[in-house]
Amino acid sequence: MDKLIKSLLGTLIFGLTLSNISAAETEALKSAVETKLQGQNDVVTSQKKVDSLVEQTRDLAQEYRNAIRKSNSLGTYNTQLAKLIKQQKKDLNAIKRQLDNVEETQRSIVPLMLKMIDTLGKFVGLDIPFLLEERQQRVASLKEIMDRPDVTLPEKYRRIMESYQIEMEYGRTIESYTDTIKMDDKEYTVDILRVGRLLMTFQTLDGNVSGTWDKEFNAWKKLPSEYNRSIKQGLQIAKKQAPPELIKLPVNVAGK
Numbered sequence: 001m002d003k004l005i006k007s008l009l010g011t012l013i014f015g016l017t018l019s020n021i022s023a024a025e026t027e028a029l030k031s032a033v034e035t036k037l038q039g040q041n042d043v044v045t046s047q048k049k050v051d052s053l054v055e056q057t058r059d060l061a062q063e064y065r066n067a068i069r070k071s072n073s074l075g076t077y078n079t080q081l082a083k084l085i086k087q088q089k090k091d092l093n094a095i096k097r098q099l100d101n102v103e104e105t106q107r108s109i110v111p112l113m114l115k116m117i118d119t120l121g122k123f124v125g126l127d128i129p130f131l132l133e134e135r136q137q138r139v140a141s142l143k144e145i146m147d148r149p150d151v152t153l154p155e156k157y158r159r160i161m162e163s164y165q166i167e168m169e170y171g172r173t174i175e176s177y178t179d180t181i182k183m184d185d186k187e188y189t190v191d192i193l194r195v196g197r198l199l200m201t202f203q204t205l206d207g208n209v210s211g212t213w214d215k216e217f218n219a220w221k222k223l224p225s226e227y228n229r230s231i232k233q234g235l236q237i238a239k240k241q242a243p244p245e246l247i248k249l250p251v252n253v254a255g256k
Contacts, residue, residue, distance in 0.1 A: 106153055110146075116164070117143055120139055120142070120164065128197060128199075129213065131177070138166070170194075171196050174196070177191075178191055178205075191204075191235050193238055195249065200212065201213070202220070203231045211223050212250050227248070227250055230248040231249070233247045234247050
């Protein structure tokens with residue numbers, strides 16, 4: 001464009017020169033044309049600036065829209081985060097209340113558990129003396145775990161209830177085992193026959209001497225030889241060496 005204008009300017013000046021226009025007039029015309037040309041150049045420059053500003057404005061507008069979208073997303077995230085934090089606070093408060101309840105329960109249940117163990121120990125001491133060492137050891141074990149911090153409260157309670165269940169089962173079972181007893185200042189190795197908690201009898205290994213536990217005197221008492229056969233039958237039934245049958249046992253000898 002500039003080259004074209006300059007070419008036209010040269011041609012115009014050359015033509016005017018040929019037309020005998022004075023040098024002053026020619027110079028004035030040249031100046032006017034150059035001024036016009038400069039004005040056009042300024043317009044082009046200004047247009048470029050305008051175009052650049054428009055582009056910058058467009059970029060800024062896009063950045064603004066992006067910022068708005070990010071702001072909206074951030075606002076949504078913050079709202080969701082606030083809800084989450086609020087729910088977590090509720091959950092923490094609920095857990096704290098549960099822990100408080102657990103502590104309160106422990107304070108109330110531990111004395112009860114200790115009392116249950118003490119009652120069980122007294123019961124074993126007053127009961128007929130079958131499997132006495134085993135049962136006393138079970139009670140001692142319960143007392144021991146109550147002092148152990150590594151055993152949870154539910155496990156302690158489970159062990160206590162298990163021991164009570166075992167004692168209850170004794171009242172519904174018949175069993176035999178070999179033990180050493182003391183009667184009339186003499187020790188005997190005998191077979192013990194226990195029928196629930198109803199009675200506990202014994203018979204020496206040779207089958208010649210039989211006896212029963214006298215609840216009234218808390219001592220072993222010798223039985224008449226007529227019981228030898230029935231007690232032997234009872235031992236065989238308890239050992240599953242014979243089928244169940246009715247046998248004569250000294251249930252009411254206490255007090256005779």
